[in-house]
Amino acid sequence: MDGRRGNVFGAVAALQAQFGDRVSVLPDICAAHGRDLSLHPASPPDAVVFPETTEEVARIARLCSAHHVPMIPFGAGTSLEGHVAAVRGGVSVDLSAMNRILDVGQQDLDCLVEAGVTRQQLNAYLRDTGLFFPVDPGAEATFGGMCATGASGTNAVRYGTMRENVLGLTVVLPSGEIVRTGGRARKSSAGYDLTRLFIGSEGTLGFITEIRLRLTGIPESISAGLCAFESMEGAVNAVILTIQMGLPVARIELLDEKAIQGCNLYSHLDLDEKPTLFLEFHGTEQSVKEQAERFGEIVADHGGGAFTWATREEDRNRLWTARHNAFYAGLNLRPGSKALTTDVCVPISRLAACILETKADIGDSPLIAPLVGHVGDGNFHLVFLIDPDSAEEEREAHRLNDRLVERALAMGGTCTGEHGIGLGKKDLLAKEHGSALGLMRALKKAIDPQGLMNPDKILPDNTLETATF
Amino acid sequence: MDGRRGNVFGAVAALQAQFGDRVSVLPDICAAHGRDLSLHPASPPDAVVFPETTEEVARIARLCSAHHVPMIPFGAGTSLEGHVAAVRGGVSVDLSAMNRILDVGQQDLDCLVEAGVTRQQLNAYLRDTGLFFPVDPGAEATFGGMCATGASGTNAVRYGTMRENVLGLTVVLPSGEIVRTGGRARKSSAGYDLTRLFIGSEGTLGFITEIRLRLTGIPESISAGLCAFESMEGAVNAVILTIQMGLPVARIELLDEKAIQGCNLYSHLDLDEKPTLFLEFHGTEQSVKEQAERFGEIVADHGGGAFTWATREEDRNRLWTARHNAFYAGLNLRPGSKALTTDVCVPISRLAACILETKADIGDSPLIAPLVGHVGDGNFHLVFLIDPDSAEEEREAHRLNDRLVERALAMGGTCTGEHGIGLGKKDLLAKEHGSALGLMRALKKAIDPQGLMNPDKILPDNTLETATF
Structure with missing residues (x-):
């Protein structure tokens, strides 16, 4: 037994009768729906269905429930914790139509x-x-x-x-x-x-x-730009002060020297390979100017260099496209590698300590891991670049992430600022919210008593999901 | 039978054994814990207990659960929908210590x-x-x-x-x-x-x-002030435009001519008895100035008069104290009256229609009802002043509130922007969230299977609460 559940044949036959060629059991289609952008092993569903209305989704749910078959919602497949993997088989419900x-x-x-x-x-x-x-x-x-x-x-x-x-x-x-x-x-x-x-x-x-x-x-005035720092400590302390002063920055993103190197290669830029902040200010012309001036004073006090402005819309877009592509730019630093992405978020006062201790950890390890972060929220990511054939590298990345999460939790932070728990962080959720797990489980059971909705995600044990029918 | 539940005597005796004189069954104390600031009839609990730690609250909960006795959390008793009434008896847990x-x-x-x-x-x-x-x-x-x-x-x-x-x-x-x-x-x-x-x-x-x-x-610069309008329509349209333009006002409050009359009497002010906006701007000195200028342009286009500034902190405090006392100032307009307070919130584009139609309703009725509102959010209150001995006036206020809520729901709004459902709006919750009630009930049952936590509040039927033990 591979843990697959319910009367899958019955469910798929009933779906095909109702949805015709909007149900697929083709191996390629199923495979593409069982994996996301993460390291987690693919688990293809038994079938994929493409509903077009809420009422159709309701029919699919009734049908899967009647056959005790798992249902996994699918959007773009861009999650990072194995959210879409059909670990107990069942039907992937692709809402992209x-x-x-x-x-x-x-x-x-x-x-x-x-x-x-x-x-x-x-x-x-x-x-x-x-x-x-x-x-x-x-x-x-x-x-x-x-x-x-x-x-x-x-x-x-x-x-x-x-x-x-x-x-x-x-x-x-x-x-x-x-x-x-x-x-x-x-x-x-x-x-x-x-x-x-x-x-x-x-x-x-x-x-x-x-x-x-x-x-x-859309704000009346937008200005964006970037600023390189001599040290990581200076860059992060500039962020902390910006937040503590209540400067209403619209974006304040940190890329370390490795991430900048990736952006240079991938997005054909020519930036100094130093810890760098990407910023954007929104407001009236007057207030944007004022925000930028105040930020300039903070930069000067923290060893930051000159501010490079991107005032034209196309320059701004180029800047933010480069930032948004930082994940792929990271992967590109080591062609053929796959990524393990971390996601801690800590109280702002602890951000410098958390980042510096983590960078020291990486320095002591053989792995490459560019750092990018939504640092104004205290949230940052490492992208560990791993040889897909090396179990040892994967173990090492997990070891470093475990250390990172423990550090973040000790600082009052969270194991995930934005990616979620999925398959990958269930044990960490138990560490972070031990006292609340019983209540989370009670809510799950009240709404999904059969445990059919995206089984084995979020909750750290499978009590619900392994109930037999 | 008066609907009281569980082994109250056993629970109170056990509480007294554990909490000594921090448990009270004195009629005055119980009466004070069974009523809030609303019209809802008082329902005194059987006892009041004053815990001092989370651990003590947990002991109280275990004990009440074991005796199947209702528990009602109590803070300051300032709620407006009968939230603290012990409609099925039980223990009021006063957290003020x-x-x-x-x-x-x-x-x-x-x-x-x-x-x-x-x-x-x-x-x-x-x-x-x-x-x-x-x-x-x-x-x-x-x-x-x-x-x-x-x-x-x-x-x-x-x-x-x-x-x-x-x-x-x-x-x-x-x-x-x-x-x-x-x-x-x-x-x-x-x-x-x-x-x-x-x-x-x-x-x-x-x-x-x-x-x-x-x-x-605390913002670097704060400025506040008020501005009277020739018409209610002009005042509300000025608010709508302010929000649609994204002007980051910190406060934008509306008081109608009746509410201003109340404030004048109660807070010893001398304001024009016209629809009036109370505003506050937060930011840097520069940006506050700019916000005020822009708002001034809007005012000029909508028949607003001169802006009266309150720049000194004591003047600002006087202004906002008067606003915060508007409820008591309203009551004071008709000494000896009690209040029925409404609380709809509508999408901002419908605010003028909602307020004007409602004012017309009040104009056609014999009741007095000053209007005050957090209009930047689309939320406003009427304070119906009712003779406590007149069932007819109370019926009329309820009739007008029902019309108001129906109007707000038809506009995509809510029956309560901030006061909650309590005892008073359970039927309205069913109208507003009919499709979601089953799910709300399932959550309640999962967390409070005995139905002991503040019974008969929020959920419109008593299925849970009338379960017998």
């Missing part, structure tokens, strides 16, 4: 999108409205996936994460019941906060099919 | 407080740190209560509500289990968002005993 932008409330700064819409798609669509959606994980993820992992990204320091930017959801429960949460008012105290229960639930409580997003006005 | 400020993380802009700490207490304590906590419901509420109702207030338009300003909680479940949620990192994707499940849960899922709050730097 649900990619309609249903409504833009220009007067109310909100919009309603289906789960398969991606952030670049939405922002392109909004271009002429003067509005944008600020949350931007590096990948071209879907909004369903961004909700499911509680995504954030470079703008979160100013605009918040998905938690602060979703007004309401349409959710299909594993039973097939359709639930609408939240609303269009900017705030509400009407009953339990179901919206935020599903944000970060990683597909383990239900399918998110529609999302009402808060939008933000 | 848990009022220690345990830790201020000045470097990390956060602090840890016990549930009984009040917002004015905290802000007085923080005075020399350069930090403050922005969420300010009018009442001197406790942080436990503010979490339980998802409170907001005048600053929410800029700084968010309790949902955006709490990093983590210590919670005692009805079983007596102690759970810690969240952490000190500014963001996390580690497991289900339990923090926000308890924010807004109105004491129906557990006791909140400790809260880690995000703090904000």
